[in-house]
Amino acid sequence: MRIDVEKLHGTLQAFREGIALALSNWKVRIGLGIIAFFVFLALVGPYLTPYKPLQFTGAINAPPSPQHPLGTNSFGYDIFSQLVYGLRASLEVGLLGGALATLIGVVVGFVSGYKGGIVDEGLMMLTNILLVIPTLALLIIIAAYLPYRGVLIESLIIGLTAWPWTARAVRAQTMSLRNREFVHLAILTALPSTRIIFEEIAPNMASYIFMVFILQFGGAILYAVGLDFIGLGPTKGISLGLMLQQAVLWNAIQLGLWWWAIPPGLVITLLITALYIVNTGLDEVFNPRLRRR
Amino acid sequence: MSVLVRAVDLTKEFRVGMIGGFRIIAVDEVNFEVREGEIFSIVGESGSGKTTIARMMLRLLRPTRGAILYRGKDVWKLKRREIKWFYREVQGIFQDPYATFNPVHKVDRVLNLVFQVFYPHTSERERRERIEEALKSVGLNPREVLGKYPHQLSGGQLQRIAIARALLIKPKLLVADEPVSMLDASTRIDVLNILAELRDREGVSTVLIGHDLSLAYYISDRVLVLYRGSIVEMGSVEDVFEKPLHPYTEMLLESIPRVDKKWEKRMEFKAEAEEREVYALSGCRFAPRCPYASSKCAERPPLTRVDKEHYVACWLYAKR
Numbered sequence: 200m201r202i203d204v205e206k207l208h209g210t211l212q213a214f215r216e217g218i219a220l221a222l223s224n225w226k227v228r229i230g231l232g233i234i235a236f237f238v239f240l241a242l243v244g245p246y247l248t249p250y251k252p253l254q255f256t257g258a259i260n261a262p263p264s265p266q267h268p269l270g271t272n273s274f275g276y277d278i279f280s281q282l283v284y285g286l287r288a289s290l291e292v293g294l295l296g297g298a299l300a301t302l303i304g305v306v307v308g309f310v311s312g313y314k315g316g317i318v319d320e321g322l323m324m325l326t327n328i329l330l331v332i333p334t335l336a337l338l339i340i341i342a343a344y345l346p347y348r349g350v351l352i353e354s355l356i357i358g359l360t361a362w363p364w365t366a367r368a369v370r371a372q373t374m375s376l377r378n379r380e381f382v383h384l385a386i387l388t389a390l391p392s393t394r395i396i397f398e399e400i401a402p403n404m405a406s407y408i409f410m411v412f413i414l415q416f417g418g419a420i421l422y423a424v425g426l427d428f429i430g431l432g433p434t435k436g437i438s439l440g441l442m443l444q445q446a447v448l449w450n451a452i453q454l455g456l457w458w459w460a461i462p463p464g465l466v467i468t469l470l471i472t473a474l475y476i477v478n479t480g481l482d483e484v485f486n487p488r489l490r491r492r
Numbered sequence: 493m494s495v496l497v498r499a500v501d502l503t504k505e506f507r508v509g510m511i512g513g514f515r516i517i518a519v520d521e522v523n524f525e526v527r528e529g530e531i532f533s534i535v536g537e538s539g540s541g542k543t544t545i546a547r548m549m550l551r552l553l554r555p556t557r558g559a560i561l562y563r564g565k566d567v568w569k570l571k572r573r574e575i576k577w578f579y580r581e582v583q584g585i586f587q588d589p590y591a592t593f594n595p596v597h598k599v600d601r602v603l604n605l606v607f608q609v610f611y612p613h614t615s616e617r618e619r620r621e622r623i624e625e626a627l628k629s630v631g632l633n634p635r636e637v638l639g640k641y642p643h644q645l646s647g648g649q650l651q652r653i654a655i656a657r658a659l660l661i662k663p664k665l666l667v668a669d670e671p672v673s674m675l676d677a678s679t680r681i682d683v684l685n686i687l688a689e690l691r692d693r694e695g696v697s698t699v700l701i702g703h704d705l706s707l708a709y710y711i712s713d714r715v716l717v718l719y720r721g722s723i724v725e726m727g728s729v730e731d732v733f734e735k736p737l738h739p740y741t742e743m744l745l746e747s748i749p750r751v752d753k754k755w756e757k758r759m760e761f762k763a764e765a766e767e768r769e770v771y772a773l774s775g776c777r778f779a780p781r782c783p784y785a786s787s788k789c790a791e792r793p794p795l796t797r798v799d800k801e802h803y804v805a806c807w808l809y810a811k812r
Contacts, residue, residue, distance in 0.1 A: 380587075380591040381593055389579045390605070
């Protein structure tokens with residue numbers, strides 16, 4: 200067991216070094232700062248407001264005031280409460296859907312790229328089919344068939360449809376790594392394929408997979424917003440997409456209720472932009488050709 | 493001496509391009525055998541198929557046709573448990589020592605894995621002793637290399653660790669694919685001497701793959717000369733180097749630069765033809781460059797035995 204402890208220590212060390220390297224980039228710092236702010240808001244926000252997101256507060260179409268920091272909408276709901284609860288739901292979808300999509304994509308990519316042959320053919324056929332099916336149409340059909348939809352179902356639907364491009368990218372990288380000599384040496388050591396994939400190939404792609412996850416995270420949030428906006432979001436509760444949908448349905452802009460329509464859109468935009476900035480920064484850090492130092 | 497490995501009609505084709513591409517026959521119906529306790533060299537220029545043969549011998553690449561038989565068993569028909577046995581007996585060393593080690597792991601890993609996989613019942617203390625012993629036997633100071641990452645070591649050190657790893661497994665056959673081509677001239681001889689010592693002391697057979705004829709001459713017992721995937725000439729070192737028969741072998745030997753001699757051109761050789769055309773040839777692949785080429789060469793010359801151990805594939809020597 201001593202070796203395992205040592206190995207764990209080594210992994211931890213490498214992990215710490217990786218994080219220190221990533222944080223040396225200002226884009227990563229700014230992006231992570233913005234994301235951390237929203238995560239904090241989603242975690243703490245619900246305790247800062249006395250109202251539930253779908254609770255009649257007595258004031259209708261009220262502009263921002265100390266009582267209602269972001270005003271209320273035509274139903275008398277407090278926008279700030281909706282925003283922090285909605286942010287929570289959106290981040291959950293992003294985290295669950297993004298993680299699921301990354302996981303499936305990475306596993307399919309590894310197996311397909313490493314095994315090759317008929318396994319590769321089969322998995323790639325599945326991937327390509329999913330890739331050419333218009334995902335939004337598929338999502339609409341699936342979502343429309345489910346009478347009850349929660350955040351979990353929504354993340355599941357997104358995760359199960361968003362993985363194909365990740366699988367293709369990971370497969371390509373795996374294929375190039377599998378012909379490297381250290382993989383050949385592992386084969387000569389009679390290591391089983393799973394150990395070769397996870398101990399020899401995967402560590403070389405750790406930074407790449409992390410970046411894929413960040414992209415999938417943002418992608419899942421955007422997909423969820425899209426689904427919510429066309430009315431296929433969660434049947435209960437609130438999300439940023441649902442806020443946007445309601446604001447548009449009830450003519451918030453035309454009625455001059457900017458505090459209803461703008462905050463959810465702004466939060467989504469900032470969040471996605473921050474994720475994109477982090478990704479660009481990480482690319483600069485981990486891709487030696489883009490490294491500035 | 494008994495036969496360890498036999499290549500039977502070994503053929504490997506690669507397809508270039510998906511649709512409308514052409515096939516490259518990297519290795520074309522090659523037959524040879526490696527015996528116990530000998531160093532067998534396979535020499536040829538780049539593109540002759542020597543690395544492809546090495547990979548097929550190490551079970552890293554599946555032949556298109558034909559087979560590699562290890563102790564009479566087709567290596568691609570081994571069962572799961574036999575594969576472990578196969579790799580305990582057959583090991584490899586690769587050309588690029590920097591690529592042989594995973595950049596994310598310490599070099600200790602490849603040494604520890606040997607015990608984990610092949611000798612799991614060795615005690616911790618014995619493992620360490622044997623690792624240190626193996627490292628010392630290839631001329632390394634264990635304290636200087638253990639616990640380091642590959643990028644902290646030199647190519648020569650890494651290649652020695654790769655050899656030490658092979659020593660720990662105690663194989664019967666070592667397939668060394670250009671093990672010294674990326675090392676300094678001064679380190680080369682050391683590494684080759686380790687291989688020779690292994691043969692003399694432990695009776696380990698080595699298949700040495702390379703393009704350097706002088707190194708092959710220095711160390712081998714038998715030599716196989718490869719040109720574009722076919723055997724050109726095969727025999728003992730004395731036969732091939734001192735009495736070369738095939739025009740290609742002659743050309744190769746002539747092109748070795750000598751320190752003590754001014755270079756003078758004796759034979760006239762034409763430049764290489766385009767790859768596509770050479771692989772499409774149905775006759776002797778060397779014919780387009782051969783000064784002795786005749787109309788006969790439109791047909792593939794058979795590998796003919798000219799002496800006890802000396803084979804050549806050329807119409808000049810074929811009995812018809």
